[in-house]
Amino acid sequence: MTAATITAADIRINARWLIPIEPYGVVLEHQAVIIQGTGIVAVVPEAQADREFRTRETINLHHHVLMPGLINMHGHAAMSLFRGMADDLPLMTWLNDHIWPAEGRFVSEQFIADGTQLAMAEMLRTGTTTFSDMYFFPEVVAQMAHDTGMRAQICFPLLDFPTVWGSGPDEYLSKGEALIKDWKSDTYIMPAIGPHAPYTVSDAPLSRAVALSEKTGARLQIHLHETEFEVTDATATQGKRPIERLAKLGALGTRTQCVHMTQVNDSDITLLANTGAHVVHCPESNLKLASGLCPASRLMNQGVNLTIGTDGAASNNDLDLFGETRTAAMLAKVVAKDAGALPAHKALQMATLNGAKALGREHELGSLVAGKLADIIAIDLSDPFIQPVYDPTSHLVYSNHGRAVTHSWINGVPQVQNGKLTRIDIPDLMLRVENWAERIRQQQAD
Template identity: 50%
Template sequence: MEDVDLLLHPGWVVPMEPAGAVFEDHSVAVRDGALVALLPRPEAERHYRPARVRELPGQALMPGLVNAHTHAAMALLRGYADDLPLMTWLTEHIWPAEQAHVSEAFVRDGTELAVVEMLRGGVTCFNDMYYFPETVAEVASHAGMRVTVGMIVLDFPTVYADGPDGYLERGRALHADWRDHPLVDTVLAPHAPYTVGEASLERVRILADDLDRRVHIHLHETAGEVADSVREHGDRPLARLDALGLLGPRLLAVHMTQLTGDERARLAESGAHVVHCPEANLKLASGLCPVTDLLARGVNVALGTDGAASNNDLNLFGELRSAALVAKAESGDAGALPAWQALHLATLGGARALGRDHEIGSLLPGKAADMIAVDLSGPEAQPLHNVVSQLAYATGRSQVTDVWIAGRPVLADRLPQTLDMPALLERVRRWRDTISA
């Protein structure tokens, strides 16, 4: 027999590769943080001698979800300024609140709150764009969570840096400090074309080329953004990025609610990735990303929650359900973005957008053991005619019972294993009182 660290016996395994596969009465073997095998339970019990065994009756084991666009620390601003259009929300409420309160301590506690929320919702990897990304990396790595942190760039000074030179210098240091960490990756993260001008975007492209990094940017989020770009620069934001050489396989274009047919074709031709944030777009009345058409053209689409200040949660199961329903309504086709494809956006789609699909996004031997167990035994999941449909359309994040990242249990029976949740919630209450004062 072969020794392994862990043998899991779920009711079903949904590995995401091969597409559409659901394995009943199968087991997953884990050793040294990686998947060793997915095979029928009797064979697993004959072949492997595990140090630990976990029985998961009535549960589906699947890859951890990938949240491809967050501002994690903004969890501390959840509910702070609701029911407002994007630019009013940003310029009159969020940016002033950030100027008054954002600090390394704010980011540490806000990110820890977000990490707990995401783990309890089955998210095992997130892509973050916010101030003090060094702190985000520290919190996530301490929690045992996978993260891609953004080397943020803005043209104006903030508490984090005094201008483009400062942001880029801190970005280089961030990349150098974390480049070899097994859980932490980095991207360039210019905020948007309306906050980062051509000169700075050109510098972003040069640094992205130099470090072989992806570029994570808000783009075509609202009709107003596009109209302002045409009026001020004579062209639409996507065309401006294309002219700068930023449109390509390393680009993560977030939101993309305003796209012409030619722009959709150019996205497909370029190999750029689109990160769809359906609930934030709906809440801010920003528009609808044409996901069905983009997928039909071969564009890789990932899912993001955006920040909890604009969503107001970090619930990727809710997001994938919303994405599927919005796609059907937007296209007039009930078959658009079916259950399997919605799950793909939240797993392999996100992993591919981040360039991490060689290690996460599916349960294949050799990949990291980033897995979640979802309880399908309760009345809200019955009768169970179709496991994939149940996961996409009827699963709530409260059904996530256990989470493993690189084979390490970070959530067990809904309880975080690497963070002190009661102490965190006490600090969050103090932040609420400070921000509301």
């Protein structure tokens, strides 16, 4: 090969291992990822990269594994400021007696901005490059994520009753449609519709949400079949399971993301599979609130696209998606009574490519292949207490902690370098967080 055929590019990352996600089940060794602008132009052996590319910057990560950035498909980012505030309570007590009153007292645009930045810092530091948020003041969350350079699906809230963000469904839908219009073409922000749950959204606004989704192409995310009470109460009062009601209203489809799904029977799975709706598994929140167990293996075996989310830090209590993936893999084995029910490669696929599919962006995100956007993370596997490394995929799911992430790029822009965040001022953020904590402690003491 002559010098004339050498290609110039921006960044070359050399790594000991690389898990591309596509093709499935593959681990490559001594690979180089070549980044030009916002995208990946090549994933090739290091020797080939020596011959074919010259880059402005070369990063050598000889004890690391490279993989696509993680996609956290469900959360309430600003609730990080409520972390640990009302633990060890059942869901409805937690919501009615603690969370909703606290939200009424404290949630404001500044609360959302500070809580969202705290959540983004934690997610970036532990390997997440894209997150989905469903919370108040979504326009603030969108701007915060955009300014930080983090990808986010922003689901505006829709409920039957007034909140700090609006007076009711009419105002939520009006503001939400404006949010979709403002951010629809942005590469970082994916505006979406967030009807809270079947028990908080009646038929008329839910039908309007479906119409807005059809009109704009926006995704629709809803908490669904989260608890046994939700399903039994709906069956007793309405004569149908919540998912059947959604199907009747046209709310199940390829743009629908069903969060939790811990109470699932065969007919529910058939509905999900036939409509192409996606499921967001939040195992740690479901365990902590004693909500139930999502049958991950059964869903996947029937062709349902299963993704993963942390839920909010108030019910988890962290946003480390590697930890969530480990819990999902372990729990699936117990639920299915099968040690092979959710293998490590499948668990990583849930946290990457499956999330991209739910967002409708699998052509751009979710795997390390040429032509996709450069959303990449590097995890250091040199820790002596996880040695020896026979299979890096196994280590990432069963042994690793998210804070072993040392580097992160989104759109080719570094977000974490040598374990340090590049776009968030942590000392300044901590001052604001402590101010909120003091106010919340005072309220609890009163």
